[in-house]
Amino acid sequence: MKYKIAVIKGDGIGPEIVDEAIKVLKKMGEKYNHNFEFTEVLAGGIAIDKTGKNLPEETLQVCKESDAVILGAVGGPKWDSLPGNERPEKALLALRKELNLYSNIRPAVMFDILKDTCPLKPEIVEGGMDIVIVRELTGGIYFGKKFTEGNYACDCMEYSKYEIERIAHQAFKIAQSRNKHVTSVDKANVLETSRLWRKTVEEVAKDYPDVKLNHLYVDNAAMQLVVNPKQFDVIVTENMFGDILSDEASMITGSIGLLPSASLGDNNFGMYEPIHGSAPDIAGQGKANPIATILSISMMLKYTFGLQSESDCIENAVKKTLSDGHRTADIARKGEKIITTVEMGNIIVESI
Amino acid sequence: MKYKIAVIKGDGIGPEIVDEAIKVLKKMGEKYNHNFEFTEVLAGGIAIDKTGKNLPEETLQVCKESDAVILGAVGGPKWDSLPGNERPEKALLALRKELNLYSNIRPAVMFDILKDTCPLKPEIVEGGMDIVIVRELTGGIYFGKKFTEGNYACDCMEYSKYEIERIAHQAFKIAQSRNKHVTSVDKANVLETSRLWRKTVEEVAKDYPDVKLNHLYVDNAAMQLVVNPKQFDVIVTENMFGDILSDEASMITGSIGLLPSASLGDNNFGMYEPIHGSAPDIAGQGKANPIATILSISMMLKYTFGLQSESDCIENAVKKTLSDGHRTADIARKGEKIITTVEMGNIIVESI
Ligand SMILES: CC(C)[C@H](C(=O)O)[C@@H](O)C(=O)O
Numbered sequence A, B: 001m002k003y004k005i006a007v008i009k010g011d012g013i014g015p016e017i018v019d020e021a022i023k024v025l026k027k028m029g030e031k032y033n034h035n036f037e038f039t040e041v042l043a044g045g046i047a048i049d050k051t052g053k054n055l056p057e058e059t060l061q062v063c064k065e066s067d068a069v070i071l072g073a074v075g076g077p078k079w080d081s082l083p084g085n086e087r088p089e090k091a092l093l094a095l096r097k098e099l100n101l102y103s104n105i106r107p108a109v110m111f112d113i114l115k116d117t118c119p120l121k122p123e124i125v126e127g128g129m130d131i132v133i134v135r136e137l138t139g140g141i142y143f144g145k146k147f148t149e150g151n152y153a154c155d156c157m158e159y160s161k162y163e164i165e166r167i168a169h170q171a172f173k174i175a176q177s178r179n180k181h182v183t184s185v186d187k188a189n190v191l192e193t194s195r196l197w198r199k200t201v202e203e204v205a206k207d208y209p210d211v212k213l214n215h216l217y218v219d220n221a222a223m224q225l226v227v228n229p230k231q232f233d234v235i236v237t238e239n240m241f242g243d244i245l246s247d248e249a250s251m252i253t254g255s256i257g258l259l260p261s262a263s264l265g266d267n268n269f270g271m272y273e274p275i276h277g278s279a280p281d282i283a284g285q286g287k288a289n290p291i292a293t294i295l296s297i298s299m300m301l302k303y304t305f306g307l308q309s310e311s312d313c314i315e316n317a318v319k320k321t322l323s324d325g326h327r328t329a330d331i332a333r334k335g336e337k338i339i340t341t342v343e344m345g346n347i348i349v350e351s352i
């Protein structure tokens, strides 16, 4: 079988980390006899520089004709003064919308070897932290009507029931394969969209009697993540709340440099990218950690291609590499030997 | 001079904690020869039970004719199934809007005696944490157009320039009396309202050349509060971001039971309330900590009445009481003697 993958390296450290991820995937192809076919396309700042557009038509076309997309990161100070629609981030939003990637899955896991970098006290995260945040990604205030008129501006948070249903199903299904607990986060004491959200999630919950459901207001969720993150299994929430809470959660793990993400549409189509950004300050220096991107590849094998043991194989290779003590600069403690992006990639490839 | 104060005890622990705050205020009146006049009015769940309305017309009238309002807390499970407009929280929102309380000031301070309850590692909060969050309180998605139509719902985040200007001025003025640093939080890479916000804050900043200004996206701010809260002095942000970030920040201090807040309008009019909620689970048991409400009184003396030394006097009495080791249940460590709400009030009154 042939797997068609669109590759968007993007800006900053994007190219370096994606190169390592592709090396890993090629190795997987050899080992398991899969045919991964890569097509590189442009998006973000580099696309602006080379074509004048943050998301060239060809990029969208190639992504649509692929089975999955790998994305490094987009954006950087160079393009920060451009107007809203022309910025690199806009390409990311357009990709999500055009590819109908409505379901963003962000594991917030504390890696044991990074326990020390967790900002919370040890007693709070004792025994580890393992949350999956399921964020609605193509609705809400990101894509609702918006305009500025003189001294007035407006952004509409809009939701239709079917948008809430499909993301809720996703969350409950994921919970079924885990600890069977979904926490739905909204602001139902203030927002109409949240009241529709809560009602719809409760309806969907009836299809999953084995999964426990509770609701939290978003302000309370932001607090609970700090004082008692272990209460969570799967968190499902709308686009902007998901943006805020998933970043807070990933930071709380202390492992943000290692965290992957998947953005899924229908029929298992998906875009895979690290949680961290383009880190322009260290771009091109071989300092970036490719692990979050490599683990994104592992998510791709599982979610889009259904290759569970291949996915596990990458995860195990990463775990082994880490427990053997190999460290890029971001995760090294004082005195530990630091290796480069490429060296990290090579070592992971070797342990596959 | 006579100071007219409307008193809304509200629900849950509201009545108990407000009673102690009033005791403190009466003592202040005696000591400094001020005439504080109190008028008790209903709002929230208790108002629903007694009058059928969460915010009776009389309450609004009395508040408007007063110089300041003291509020305990509103809400509880008893009224949670009521429709949006009839809920206790709606009374709070209506009070904010009707009294034009556009500027919500929430100190997030780590109390030295509560250092141990801070969820962050000691090295992150070493030397203390002292942030003021200035939240816009009468605009944005809380009060924009909203509706549900069948399977579709919509909430509009709306801002006009003058709304941003007045809250920005407030933030810069507060920063001038502190460490001269304002962090403005928005989501300007996605929202039109945020772009208007950022532009306006930058314009207002020109009037305060002695204050440093920086901008953060809300998702990044949620992360920075966890990993490096000491970078902040004054944070200014729109209504919903302020809701989320101020709760996160207050939880991070570990001192949420002690934190007061002020909601200010024009001409120093203000409503004062503790950050914590109505805590229905411990209501009527004498377990509640009145300190956050008593410190809210201290904010009232400062912000509305301009009585700086009276305000300091309350703050010092609270500090002395705490350093003498008096503890309500919420702040007691294992083995420490626990006193009641009323006892805590009495001790603070005595040390005034
Ligand atoms: C870059 C930005 C538009 C984006 C978002 O807000 O969704 C990012 O923060 C993310 O979470 O992927």
Ligand SMILES: CC(C)[C@H](C(=O)O)[C@@H](O)C(=O)O
Binding pocket: A189, A190, A219, B089, B092, B093, B243
């Ligand atoms: C009760 C609720 C409507 C309110 C808000 O969201 O503003 C509360 O969370 C607060 O922060 O005062």
